[in-house]
Amino acid sequence: MSAQTVVAPPTPTGQDLAVRPSWKAPIAFAVLALVALITFGILGESGQTSTFGISTSSDAWQIDPLALSSQPVALGLSLVCVVIAAYSAWLVRQGQSVPVWLTVLFAIAFVLAFLVWAVAGEQISFTSLLQGALALSVPLVFGALSGVLCERAGVINIAIEGQLLAGAFLSAVVATLTGSLYVGLLAAIVAGLLVAFVLAVFAIKYIVNQIIVGVVLNVLVLGVTNFLYGQLLAPEASTWNSPGTLPRVEIPLLSEIPVIGPVVFEQTIIVYAMYVTVILVQIALFRTRWGLRVRSVGEHPKAADTLGIKVNTVRFRNVLLGGAVAGLGGAFFTLGNVGAFSREMSAGQGFIALAAMIFGRWSPLGALGAALLFGFANNLQSVLGIIGTPIPSEFMLMLPYILTIFAVAGLVGRVRAPAADGEPYVKS
Amino acid sequence: MKLELRGITKRFGSLVANDSIDLVVEPGEIHCLLGENGAGKSTLMNVLYGLYQPDDGQIVVNDQKVAFSGPGDAMAAGIGMVHQHFMLIPVFTVAENVMLGQEHVGAGGLLDMEAARRDVREISERYGFNVDPDAYVENLPVGVQQRVEIIKALVRKADVLILDEPTAVLTPQETDELIAIMRQLKADGTSIVFITHKLREVKAIADRITVIRRGAVVGEASPGASESELASMMVGRAVSLTVDKEPAEPGDVEFSVTGLSVVDDRGTAVVDDVSFEVRGGEILAVGGVQGNGQTELVEAILGVQERVTGSIRLGGRELLGRGVDDVLAAGVGFVPEDRTVDGVVSSFSVAENLVLDLYKRAPFARGLSLRGSELAKNARQRVEEFDIRTSSIDTPAGTLSGGNQQKVVVARELSRSLKLFIAAQPTRGLDVGSIEFVHKRIVRERDQGTPVIIVSTELDEISALADRIAVMYRGRIVGIVPGDTDRDVLGLMMAGIAPDEAKAEAEANPTEVEHAGETVTDTAPDAAGDQKDGQS
Numbered sequence: 001m002s003a004q005t006v007v008a009p010p011t012p013t014g015q016d017l018a019v020r021p022s023w024k025a026p027i028a029f030a031v032l033a034l035v036a037l038i039t040f041g042i043l044g045e046s047g048q049t050s051t052f053g054i055s056t057s058s059d060a061w062q063i064d065p066l067a068l069s070s071q072p073v074a075l076g077l078s079l080v081c082v083v084i085a086a087y088s089a090w091l092v093r094q095g096q097s098v099p100v101w102l103t104v105l106f107a108i109a110f111v112l113a114f115l116v117w118a119v120a121g122e123q124i125s126f127t128s129l130l131q132g133a134l135a136l137s138v139p140l141v142f143g144a145l146s147g148v149l150c151e152r153a154g155v156i157n158i159a160i161e162g163q164l165l166a167g168a169f170l171s172a173v174v175a176t177l178t179g180s181l182y183v184g185l186l187a188a189i190v191a192g193l194l195v196a197f198v199l200a201v202f203a204i205k206y207i208v209n210q211i212i213v214g215v216v217l218n219v220l221v222l223g224v225t226n227f228l229y230g231q232l233l234a235p236e237a238s239t240w241n242s243p244g245t246l247p248r249v250e251i252p253l254l255s256e257i258p259v260i261g262p263v264v265f266e267q268t269i270i271v272y273a274m275y276v277t278v279i280l281v282q283i284a285l286f287r288t289r290w291g292l293r294v295r296s297v298g299e300h301p302k303a304a305d306t307l308g309i310k311v312n313t314v315r316f317r318n319v320l321l322g323g324a325v326a327g328l329g330g331a332f333f334t335l336g337n338v339g340a341f342s343r344e345m346s347a348g349q350g351f352i353a354l355a356a357m358i359f360g361r362w363s364p365l366g367a368l369g370a371a372l373l374f375g376f377a378n379n380l381q382s383v384l385g386i387i388g389t390p391i392p393s394e395f396m397l398m399l400p401y402i403l404t405i406f407a408v409a410g411l412v413g414r415v416r417a418p419a420a421d422g423e424p425y426v427k428s
Numbered sequence: 429m430k431l432e433l434r435g436i437t438k439r440f441g442s443l444v445a446n447d448s449i450d451l452v453v454e455p456g457e458i459h460c461l462l463g464e465n466g467a468g469k470s471t472l473m474n475v476l477y478g479l480y481q482p483d484d485g486q487i488v489v490n491d492q493k494v495a496f497s498g499p500g501d502a503m504a505a506g507i508g509m510v511h512q513h514f515m516l517i518p519v520f521t522v523a524e525n526v527m528l529g530q531e532h533v534g535a536g537g538l539l540d541m542e543a544a545r546r547d548v549r550e551i552s553e554r555y556g557f558n559v560d561p562d563a564y565v566e567n568l569p570v571g572v573q574q575r576v577e578i579i580k581a582l583v584r585k586a587d588v589l590i591l592d593e594p595t596a597v598l599t600p601q602e603t604d605e606l607i608a609i610m611r612q613l614k615a616d617g618t619s620i621v622f623i624t625h626k627l628r629e630v631k632a633i634a635d636r637i638t639v640i641r642r643g644a645v646v647g648e649a650s651p652g653a654s655e656s657e658l659a660s661m662m663v664g665r666a667v668s669l670t671v672d673k674e675p676a677e678p679g680d681v682e683f684s685v686t687g688l689s690v691v692d693d694r695g696t697a698v699v700d701d702v703s704f705e706v707r708g709g710e711i712l713a714v715g716g717v718q719g720n721g722q723t724e725l726v727e728a729i730l731g732v733q734e735r736v737t738g739s740i741r742l743g744g745r746e747l748l749g750r751g752v753d754d755v756l757a758a759g760v761g762f763v764p765e766d767r768t769v770d771g772v773v774s775s776f777s778v779a780e781n782l783v784l785d786l787y788k789r790a791p792f793a794r795g796l797s798l799r800g801s802e803l804a805k806n807a808r809q810r811v812e813e814f815d816i817r818t819s820s821i822d823t824p825a826g827t828l829s830g831g832n833q834q835k836v837v838v839a840r841e842l843s844r845s846l847k848l849f850i851a852a853q854p855t856r857g858l859d860v861g862s863i864e865f866v867h868k869r870i871v872r873e874r875d876q877g878t879p880v881i882i883v884s885t886e887l888d889e890i891s892a893l894a895d896r897i898a899v900m901y902r903g904r905i906v907g908i909v910p911g912d913t914d915r916d917v918l919g920l921m922m923a924g925i926a927p928d929e930a931k932a933e934a935e936a937n938p939t940e941v942e943h944a945g946e947t948v949t950d951t952a953p954d955a956a957g958d959q960k961d962g963q964s
Contacts (some may be wrong), residue, residue: 308500
């Protein structure tokens with residue numbers, strides 16, 4: 001055959017063709033917008049006001065609480081939802097996909113409409129709603145970051161729950177014994193490292209199924225902390241379990257900003273460490289040599305190996321690093337928030353953190369966003385439970401988890417895990 | 429750089445993969461390592477690349493003895509390798525893949541992507557690779573991915589480039605381009621070790637040929653040696669390079685496809701209004717460059733494609749819209765394109781793989797239970813009949829060589845009585861001995877009166893087997909021509925030129941025989957070639 005005349009056709013399977021956008025988002029938007037329009041708008045009680053506090057009493061500038069006429073505002077916000085749903089449908093018809101910002105906008109409008117409806121005739125503080133949300137998010141963020149660090153290198157870390165709990169426990173005990181909260185923080189990191197070390201040894205060196213090792217570690221940590229709590233911490237709380245809480249540090253100027261200031265910049269050192277860790281990991285993972293190697297190991301370990309990268313060393317290091325991060329997150333339960341350890345304190349947050357990691361598509365910033373969302377849903381539930389809402393509190397309790405399921409089930413678009421996630425690397 | 433291997437021995441348990449192999453690669457030569465699959469070529473190269481530690485022997489670079497503890501050492505010594513299965517990370521860009529392992533680091537410890545892009549562009553321009561440094565590897569065609577691998581090696585200043593079965597995954601066009609690239613590299617002073625079992629390519633490009641059989645060097649050959657000489661050195665006996673087949677005796681039309689269209693999930697018609705019929709006792713070969721709808725066509729017949737319209741009739745019954753199970757029960761035997769993915773379950777034993785579509789019926793099943801003794805009996809019979817080389821019938825199929833895996837698939841599909849036999853790329857990646865065997869079995873099935881459809885991108889295979897040839901281009905059938913149609917005409921048809929026009933053009937511009945040897949498509953036994961003397 002004469003090669004010069006045979007022209008390869010553009011392959012029909014070529015990727016330059018745009019993937020046909022999915023109708024999932026517009027349909028979900030439309031359903032939710034209708035729910036909002038009917039429940040919050042049309043069926044909402046007329047003549048009520050919803051009051052949102054903006055400033056806290058300590059703020060330099062006081063802003064008057066925002067009093068909104070419930071039904072018209074909810075109706076307006078619902079209509080915004082309807083418009084967004086229609087716009088997204090138009091976009092998909094045009095063959096474009098629904099951009100993320102539109103989804104975010106929709107979510108904000110929907111949640112606000114819901115809030116205005118739910119708070120009708122009552123008053124809540126917007127600032128403390130967000131403050132509480134952040135507080136609930138912190139362990140999730142650390143946990144999700146731990147997951148990102150491990151899974152990007154190809155090791156599934158189910159033991160986040162155990163690492164959080166171990167961090168919470170050891171930090172409380174060590175801080176009480178030494179009398180120093182900061183030594184307690186170090187102890188939390190050590191606790192996370194220890195759990196991670198066991199995971200790494202079994203998962204990487206002895207190639208035991210990573211999920212099984214993780215689950216077993218969770219149960220182990222739970223058992224050990226429960227035992228010690230029952231034997232030592234509960235009967236002799238003053239010797240073992242009274243660390244106190246870390247002081248809140250106000251960042252000058254920034255903490256004066258209304259709403260954002262008190263929420264973001266009046267926090268303990270753990271929360272500031274969280275901000276720094278998220279940014280550091282984000283940059284390190286995607287912009288540095290370390291990150292490139294970590295991701296290569298998680299995607300195609302054999303390829304990394306043929307380029308002289310020591311796959312299992314990279315993995316081992318990352319699992320330890322992930323454990324340290326989760327351990328630090330665990331300290332937030334005790335030193336950052338409550339001021340004492342209590343039984344089963346992590347309460348499944350490690351697993352929600354895994355969901356946040358998936359929702360955030362294995363990226364630190366995405367995980368942060370997802371964790372904040374989960375934290376918000378969780379706090380909303382408890383705030384609305386207190387003021388009493390038209391919705392039964394049992395349903396409100398489900399809210400964070402329903403959100404998790406929707407999130408993980410694909411409303412976030414195509415989610416792709418690192419290709420070698422969970423697969424041990426054995427040199428032939 | 430001069431590279432020498434002295435007495436390299438590598439054992440895996442009791443298996444001696446390499447038995448004191450000596451090999452000298454002179455600077456700037458293309459040295460072909462020829463051998464069947466499983467002969468130990470790849471093992472040898474993995475030793476050279478530091479992936480395996482030799483049990484005995486030495487590697488000598490420029491008269492200096494060296495020891496490689498890992499690929500890093502080999503790269504530092506100037507050895508680059510393009511693996512048969514590309515070692516690229518699909519979700520990384522070209523530049524990221526190229527820099528991985530020896531990254532450019534700029535200010536603040538951040539990656540210097542611009543330097544990496546520059547590296548890629550420089551080499552890409554020097555050799556006319558036309559590779560975009562910012563393209564994601566997963567979106568690139570296989571041929572371009574291979575160039576990325578070559579760039580990776582060249583950026584690491586490789587003086588010796590090992591190409592492990594580089595043409596196994598390439599279309600004829602891409603193979604031509606690769607051969608041109610190899611010549612260019614050679615002209616620039618890079619030595620190339622070219623591992624293959626494809627004879628035409630060896631003859632087209634090699635300066636020297638070393639033939640390996642069962643882990644040992646059996647001799648050197650010159651590129652002037654005939655294909656049958658090379659083949660018999662490689663296999664250890666005389667092999668037939670042509671398929672012995674009687675003229676077809678077509679019966680009635682047994683199988684017909686009318687107006688068949690397949691739409692992919694992006695809304696593109698990948699099979700576009702295709703109609704053809706196959707008579708009992710004839711082989712219809714579907715040719716064309718990879719990716720022109722052949723895969724989707726056969727998958728539509730089997731019933732694994734969604735969004736299919738038209739009609740597929742076998743023996744008067746409509747197959748379209750029926751499940752795979754029904755289609756198989758209707759008597760369709762199917763050898764899939766990618767045996768490792770669709771053909772065998774690699775962790776299942778040979779015996780289990782031999783009954784993957786039969787296990788529900790007697791005699792293999794009784795009620796809910798599977799009858800091990802029947803499985804074993806069947807397996808022993810098939811292993812014997814199809815000459816499957818396996819240590820036992822309980823060996824996991826994944827550990828067999830490609831040729832033997834394919835024999836397992838073919839044995840399974842041919843062990844029922846069939847109304848239609850479809851084989852997609854039946855000999856891709858197989859060695860000469862296995863190709864010969866698979867071809868024989870296909871022809872035998874035809875001679876029993878079964879309609880047979882072969883899909884192949886290899887012109888040689890098509891010419892060797894087909895009674896009639898349908899050439900596909902962009903989802904349509906360009907034309908259906910007799911099996912003895914000239915290669916040039918087929919080549920033109922593969923570019924979408926209608927048969928009459930193609931014939932006229934081919935007569936106006938005849939290609940020379942030598943030229944055909946250079947723009948090789950493959951290796952499969954060659955009916956159109958000039959080697960008729962090596963028949964067994």
